[in-house]
Amino acid sequence: MKNIMLVCVAGMSTSLLVSKMQKSANEQNLEAEIFAIAESEVDKTLANKNVDVMLLGPQVRYLKGTYQSKYKEKNIPIEVINMMDYGMxxxxxxxxxxxELIG
Known part of the structure; x- marks a missing residue:
């Protein structure tokens, strides 16, 4: 089971992307929990849940360095979603x- 967390401003704009990612995972017979949260919920979520990767919506790309420092001990890969893939x-x-980030 892969736990994939998407972070955006309010957790709303990525909901469609989560659905499309889950559909792709199902087509590949991949067990994955894919969910989107608001950036204001990251601390609370990571305190209660293990995630394998954190993907940031392009609109919160400025938080990448902060999150990498803050959650360094958790060894969570953190990356910004490709803007073209996000937009499409x-x-x-x-x-x-x-x-690929999970490895």
Whole structure:
């Protein structure tokens, strides 16, 4: 089971992307929990849940360095979602990016 967390301003704009990523995961018979949260919920979520990768929406890309420092001990790969894939809501490509980061 892969736990993939997407972070955006309010947790809303990524909901469609989550659906498309989940569809792609299902097509690949990949067990994954993919969810989106608001950046204001990151601390609370990571205190209660283990995640394998954190993907940031392009609109919160400025938080990457902060999160990398803050959660360094958790060893969570943190990356910004490719702007083109985000804009096109390309769930397959974003899932591929997440899986590559997980390794």
């Amino acid at each position: 809501m390309n769930g397959a490509n974003v899932l591929k990016q997440a899986l």
